[in-house]
Amino acid sequence: MTTRITPSILNADFARMGQEVNSVPSADAIHIDVMDYHFVPNLTMGVPMVESLRKVTGTPFDIHLMIDDPDSYAPSYVEAGAESVTFHLEAAKAPVRLARELRAMGARASVALKPATPIEPLADILTEFDQILIMTVEPGFGGQSFLDIVMPKLRRTRELIDGTGAEIWLQVDGGVSAETIGRAAEAGADTFVAGSAVYKAPDPDEMVNELRRIADE
Ligand code: DX5
Ligand code: ZN
Secondary structure, three states, rough: OOOOEEHHHHOOOHHHHHHHHOOOOHHHHOOEEEOOOOOOHHHHHHHHHHHHOOOOOOOOOEEEEEEOOHHHHHHHHHOOOOOEEEEEEEOOHHHHHHHHHHHHOOOOOEEEEOOOOHHHHHHHHHOOOOEEEEEEOOOOOOOOOOOOHHHHHHHHHHHHEEEEEEOOOOEEEEEOOOOHHHHHHOOOOOOEEEEEEOOOOOOHHHHHHHHHHHOOO
């Protein structure tokens, strides 16, 4: 299984975002958290930031939409240059239609589940997606503690993905650090978002490599 580390810029310095995305050349993608004050109680960035960052880095963008009505807004992130767009199952009106629309535009389609949302409703439609994101915190803020209570769902998701035979990435997001990434990898995750662990580290790129090394152990 290939390990992918996708640093979240939520905890980076918003006044120096161009330099911040370029401070992690070892990253497999840059994870961009879009929040709207409605789906989650926080507000971050949107399409203009993605367009601007697209001009200063060649690293793929992994967009995580924590917004209401992703059916209306997700496609604009592909137009802005994103390689992957994640929307929340809890917010989507027509997740299959939206995933097909994103794929038809040439992007990877990804669906996210909050900690209390079960994976089972997705079991029959997993192959509509290129990635499943299992949240290991309640979405909205960086720097929260990893929720071990989500581990059984992560294991079940790995089994369901393996059962499809399709190459679907399994991402975890929230509280991922040198201390917790090993547990998430052992439970079947292969793609890891890390926000504060990377951007609060003295050397963010070294931390990306350290996280990858631990996950691969
Ligand atoms: C939280 C965001 C995460 C966040 C993770 O709702 O989706 O991507 O940046 O931050 P850490 O790694 O600090 O938990
Ligand atoms: Zn995120």
